[in-house]
Amino acid sequence: KQEVTQIPAALSVPEGENLVLNCSFTDSAIYNLQWFRQDPGKGLTSLLLIQSSQREQTSGRLNASLDKSSGRSTLYIAASQPGDSATYLCALNAGKSTFGDGTTLTVKP
Amino acid sequence: DTEVTQTPKHLVMGMTNKKSLKCEQHMGHRAMYWYKQKAKKPPELMFVYSYEKLSINESVPSRFSPECPNSSLLNLHLHALQPEDSALYLCASSPLVYNEQFFGPGTRLTVL
Numbered sequence: 001k002q003e004v005t006q007i008p009a010a011l012s013v014p015e016g017e018n019l020v021l022n023c024s025f026t027d028s029a030i031y032n033l034q035w036f037r038q039d040p041g042k043g044l045t046s047l048l049l050i051q052s053s054q055r056e057q058t059s060g061r062l063n064a065s066l067d068k069s070s071g072r073s074t075l076y077i078a079a080s081q082p083g084d085s086a087t088y089l090c091a092l093n094a095g096k097s098t099f100g101d102g103t104t105l106t107v108k109p
Numbered sequence: 110d111t112e113v114t115q116t117p118k119h120l121v122m123g124m125t126n127k128k129s130l131k132c133e134q135h136m137g138h139r140a141m142y143w144y145k146q147k148a149k150k151p152p153e154l155m156f157v158y159s160y161e162k163l164s165i166n167e168s169v170p171s172r173f174s175p176e177c178p179n180s181s182l183l184n185l186h187l188h189a190l191q192p193e194d195s196a197l198y199l200c201a202s203s204p205l206v207y208n209e210q211f212f213g214p215g216t217r218l219t220v221l
Contacts, residue, residue: 031207043113043199044152044212089151093207096165097142099151 002027004092006100013080014108021075021103023090028068030094035064035075037086038102044089048075080107113213115200121219124190130216132183132200140206141183143175144199146215152199158183159206190220 003026013019023033032051036044048057048064050073056065063076073090087102113134122128132141140159144152157165158177172194174186183200197217201210 032209034209036212041197041215041217043115043214044201046209046211049209091210093210095207096157096167097152097154097207097210099153101151 002092002094002098004090004098004100006088006090006103008103009101010104010106012106012108015080015082017080017107018076018078019080019105021077021088021105023073023075023100025071025073025092025098027092027094028071030068030092032093033064033066033073034091034093035062035073036089036091038089039086047088077105080105082107082109113200113202113211115198115213115216117216118214119217119219121221122187122190123221124192126190127186127188129187130185130198130200130218132185132202132213133181134202134211135181136202136204136211137180138202138204138211139180140203140208141177142201142203142210143183143185144201146197146199148196156185157206164206187218190218192220194218195220 005024034049035047050066061078087104089102091099116131143155146152156175161177176184197215199215200213203210
């Protein structure tokens with residue numbers, strides 16, 4: 001059974017800081033990994049999708065990496081802004097989707 | 110149209126009621142999903158439809174009944190729910206199963 005862990009559970013940083021969110025998984029037999037953000041009480045917004053054969057994807061200030069051999073993915077956020085405050089979830093797609101518990105990010109002005 | 114829509118946004122129902130949740134997408138996606146999300150927890154997969162056929166049922170109680178009448182529409186029929194079924198119900202779609210998933214805003218369900 002796939003287990004997905006996200007560390008830290010919560011993170012508070014001052015505006016402008018660069019930060020890294022972590023996602024660990026136990027089964028490397030995946031189709032892809034997707035990073036989402038979720039604002040309170042809202043749906044999920046897709047940020048980045050990394051296919052199993054890829055090592056990283058970039059979109060604006062976001063960069064996600066995937067290392068299947070170590071069972072890890074990271075989401076790097078550059079020059080954080082208060083609008084980045086949200087819960088960030090990683091999801092492994094491997095026959096079914098399994099989500100981590102998320103990291104709640106607060107960026108203070 | 111590049112979004113997934115869900116109606117209603119909020120729903121309050123009694124344990125004896127019958128209600129339905131609706132999800133729609135016009136992106137030509139052939140896979141659609143229902144998830145359940147409790148407060149401060151990640152989404153849990155309930156059902157997956159591929160080409161309008163049910164491909165995954167994650168051992169969901171029969172009081173939840175999904176339906177995919179066409180490639181754009183996904184329903185979740187609710188009957189005799191319990192208070193513990195109160196949650197945010199999320200719909201998602203993807204071009205094919207386990208491609209990039211796009212989520213709707215969810216329906217906040219409260220069972221009294």
